[in-house]
Amino acid sequence: MQSRTAASRPGRPRSATADTAILAATRDALVELGWSKLTLGDVATRAGVAKTTLYRRWPGKNELVVDAVAELFDELELPDRGSLAADIEGVVLQFATILARPEARSGLMAVVAESTRDDALRQRIRESIVDRQKCLVLEGRSRAQARGELPPEPDPSESARTADLIFDVIAGAVVHRALVSAEPVDTDWAHSFAGLLLNGLTASATA
Amino acid sequence: MQSRTAASRPGRPRSATADTAILAATRDALVELGWSKLTLGDVATRAGVAKTTLYRRWPGKNELVVDAVAELFDELELPDRGSLAADIEGVVLQFATILARPEARSGLMAVVAESTRDDALRQRIRESIVDRQKCLVLEGRSRAQARGELPPEPDPSESARTADLIFDVIAGAVVHRALVSAEPVDTDWAHSFAGLLLNGLTASATA
Amino acid sequence: MQSRTAASRPGRPRSATADTAILAATRDALVELGWSKLTLGDVATRAGVAKTTLYRRWPGKNELVVDAVAELFDELELPDRGSLAADIEGVVLQFATILARPEARSGLMAVVAESTRDDALRQRIRESIVDRQKCLVLEGRSRAQARGELPPEPDPSESARTADLIFDVIAGAVVHRALVSAEPVDTDWAHSFAGLLLNGLTASATA
Amino acid sequence: MQSRTAASRPGRPRSATADTAILAATRDALVELGWSKLTLGDVATRAGVAKTTLYRRWPGKNELVVDAVAELFDELELPDRGSLAADIEGVVLQFATILARPEARSGLMAVVAESTRDDALRQRIRESIVDRQKCLVLEGRSRAQARGELPPEPDPSESARTADLIFDVIAGAVVHRALVSAEPVDTDWAHSFAGLLLNGLTASATA
DNA sequence: CGTTAATCGAGACGGTACGTCAAGTCTTTTC
DNA sequence: GAAAAGACTTGACGTACCGTCTCGATTAACG
Structure with a gap:
């Protein structure tokens, strides 16, 4: 049946x-x-x-665009460049490459704007776009821990909260740089940003 | 004349x-x-x-909303809480308070989305909203330097680039947390974020 | 095909x-x-x-009103009252009845006014309103000729020109009386007018 | 005072x-x-x-145009061509010349159309334009009577009614020919029309 | 000869209708 | 029964004029 x-x-x-x-x-x-x-x-x-x-x-324009844009972000993957700093740098540049495409720029921000008043849409965005990339943070961290660059998580409940924070920092900074400040997300910037983040992570962890 | x-x-x-x-x-x-x-x-x-x-x-909806939203951000000011970490925390929470207002949420993201295809609009956003808040970063940093929490800038040309980076990280992370992840920007989160950023800044500076 | x-x-x-x-x-x-x-x-x-x-x-107000008014004039028909004078009188009164309706008064004159600057509109008016009534003149004349009230047409090419003249005189006089002079087109007036026209026609024909 | x-x-x-x-x-x-x-x-x-x-x-568009157009019709005058037929022909051609001007065509018909729903406007049109030309009919008739072409008026009360009829016929026919039929009001047409009218008048008078 | 008061230009004001466009639905015939 | 086609209702768009209003600046007759 x-x-x-x-x-x-x-x-x-x-x-x-x-x-x-x-x-x-x-x-x-x-x-x-x-x-x-x-x-x-x-x-x-x-x-x-x-x-x-x-x-x-599709029920409407919003949902259609979410699905159309989501496919663009599926090509993101975590490079293994041998160090956490290089991995962050790599994923930042990949993200920036996608955001350089006009369909991603307008589409993504527009549906996020719409989602501020439409919880179902926000849910759809998270499922189709955001959460699917969050594993990159988890994988990067565990890889860094395996390399000894970061200490293992002491508290498993804290672990998820930290991963969310890192994700918001990375994604937020790149989007802000690319779309609001409208400055190029190039190797230099990615390097500076990765340095700042890495220092924050290691210092915080050892503190 | x-x-x-x-x-x-x-x-x-x-x-x-x-x-x-x-x-x-x-x-x-x-x-x-x-x-x-x-x-x-x-x-x-x-x-x-x-x-x-x-x-x-006003020439249209976009420009009108930029001006309407800009006034909301004028109430942002840098609190003097005695330490850089506390200052960051304070400004993050202020920013989050504004972003909690629905007119700021929908308005801001929508005009940013529109600005991806309209350079004049992006310019207007930067002048009316973004750049007017960037001084908060500059002031916070110099105050921290006066306190001895951060070393003075070695290279003045580098100084502006770093300030831009910090601004993108703060603004980006808060916006992403509030609007994309749709999780609360509360004291806990602000504390964790301020800690991460502060560690990144001091470690980078001393490195 | x-x-x-x-x-x-x-x-x-x-x-x-x-x-x-x-x-x-x-x-x-x-x-x-x-x-x-x-x-x-x-x-x-x-x-x-x-x-x-x-x-x-419809492309616009003009064309719509032409079509709306045209239907009013379709009810015009030539009565057979036994003599040319009576027939003219009858059709004049019918025409006046239609022109007494406010939708015909405002509508007709307005589209004629517009047509002074719009050849396509004038064409539409002629096809939809004017030319469809011109046959009343032709029919009335041939009926009068059959009765012996008027001589047969000597020159067929002249025939059309005369019919046009008669049509302009009848339609023009009634419209002018009704709309410009704003005096009633009653039986008296119709009788006087029909007499004048009939005398003109017979005298001209025998001349 | x-x-x-x-x-x-x-x-x-x-x-x-x-x-x-x-x-x-x-x-x-x-x-x-x-x-x-x-x-x-x-x-x-x-x-x-x-x-x-x-x-x-001026209170509005209608009244302004009435005044603007009225000045055009002031140049009408009754020619003395020696016979009633020639006089009619002359005034018809003069009228047609004025109606050939685009400002007269659109303006006149438009205000007439408006006047179908505005009695004050109709009054203004009659005073400014129509009645001032009606004397041409009276003058032409008395001149023809002096010449012996028409018999004197038997009944003075009838006299005004007949003059009105003649005026409606002349003005109406010319306007209809020029604006509705949109055919030229040339010497030929004026001659045919004057002949028809003259015959009607003399035959009626002697009847 | 200065006051006075209605005029003048300019242009913003609250309205109303324009004719177009897109949204989303409904009704056909065709596959 | 899904598909293409296109007519349908709804409602906002941005523009154009309407006729009124508020300005500062003229411009004559009156006191």
Whole structure:
């Protein structure tokens, strides 16, 4: 006894290629028009799809853009450059590369702005984008601990709180630098930032 | 020899009270409706003003909201709590208090999102909001140097770059914690963050 | 081999009832407000239709009013009262009855005024209103010729020119009496006018 | 004891040249823009005058245009061409010449259209434009009677009614020909029309 | 000859309607 | 029954004029 799967549902099945085409069209439209001038009718046209098809799959502009942008962040991965400082530097530069793409810039910030008044949307953003990257912090830390660069966690309950703090610092600083200050996140800056953070972490740990 | 002042310009002078009423109405509307449902017609009605009066003074929604939100951030000031850590903690909590207000949350992030495709808007944000707060970093640092908590700047050209970095880290982390992670920026978090940053600064300086 | 008929066109077909409702609402609004205070938004509301639906079918206020007024003139028909004088009298009174309706008064003159600067509009007025009534003149004349009241046309090329002249005289005189002089077009006046015209026609013909 | 004349009123007297400039500017604007796109702000600008100056002298667009157009019709005069037919022909051609000017075409018909819902305006039109030309009919008729072309009026009460009828026929036919049928009012047409009317008049009179 | 008062220019004001555009829904035919 | 097509309602957009108002600056007759 199972709920009717898509395959076994009667009638014409949903086109599998449509989803891909719609998300790609959404990103294209974000690049050309930005968030505020992006219209679902235009996205549908670009995707070669009727507006109704689009509304059947996403409830609205916000959710569509979250999904379209989320795919961009999936390419983030933790490089193993041999030291914690170099790893931080690497992930910062990767993050900056993604934020340099206009579809990521407008899309991400816009949905975050919308999420300030829409808890379901914020939940969706966290699940689709934020939390999937938080493991990078955990992995980086445990790798550094294995290398002996950081001491092991004394208190497991404290561990998660610290990881959240580090994540907010890294992600927040890069986003602020890139989008608000609008200064380049280049090797120099990444190096300075990684130095500051690393010093903070080791000093805090030994204190 | 001066450019025509407002007083000597011919014609009926602009109502002085209108600006105040409009900005207040904008913040009210942000609270009730959020950025995306805020309409200039509604703001005008709330302010008891005609739509044309609003458009005569601001080119659009973006610029209006920047000015409306900017006033919120003017209340930020650097507390003198006796130590750099305490000062950082204090300013972080002040910042968090402002970001807890719904008009600041939606307004700020939305205009930042818009500014990713509008350089003039980004410039306006920087002048009206960001740069006016950057002096807090400069003042805090020099106060810490006077206290002997931080060494004096060796290289003046480096000094500005470091201040920018610190500003991006503080502002970015608080914004990310408050709006993206959507976790409370409470005394605990502020304390942990101030500790991390302070350690990073002192260790970096002595290294 | 035909151009796609309405029935076989893809997509939702246009509502058939909307046209009727819009034209009726236009006439209602003309009665209540007159031409200059008539707004398309108000017409749409009266018709229970969205403004966009209205604009999808008519390019603007002028064309809409032409169509709305044209239907009023379709009820004109040539009475057979047994003599040319009586027929003229009858049609003049019919015309006057229509011009007594406020929707015809304001609507007709206004679109004629607009048509002085818009050739397409003038063409539309002629096709929808003027030329459809010109056959009344032709029919009345041939009926009078059959009765022997008027001689048959000697020169067929002259025939059309004379019909145009008669039409301009009848329509012009009635309109001028009703709208400019603002005096009643009653049986007396119609009788005097028909007498004058009839005398002119017979005298000219025998001359 | 007299009501304060303009001359004796205290304060700065109204500029005498302004009226002339405004009426001329109104006609210019009618030529370029037509009635519906003519705005009082634009007229004021063209006349080199402030909008308030304009509103101080005319209550609105309708009245202004009536006055501006009325001046055009003052140049109508009855030619003495030696016969009634020729006199009619002459005045018809003069009328047609005025109606060929775009400011007369749009202006006249538009205010007539407006007057269908504004009795004060209709009164103003009659006083400023229509009635001032009605004497042409009276003068033409008495001249024809002096020549013996028409019999003297038997019944003086009938006399005014007939003059009104003739006026409506002439003015109405010319306007309808020129503006509705949009055919040229040339010598040929004027000749045919004058013949028709003359025959009607003489036949009626002798009947 | 200075006061007085209505004029002048300029332009901001509260309104109202404009014609367009996008959102999201609904109704067709086609696949 | 999903899909494309496109008409539908709704509501905001930013603009243009309306007719009124508030300014400072003229400009004549009156005292």
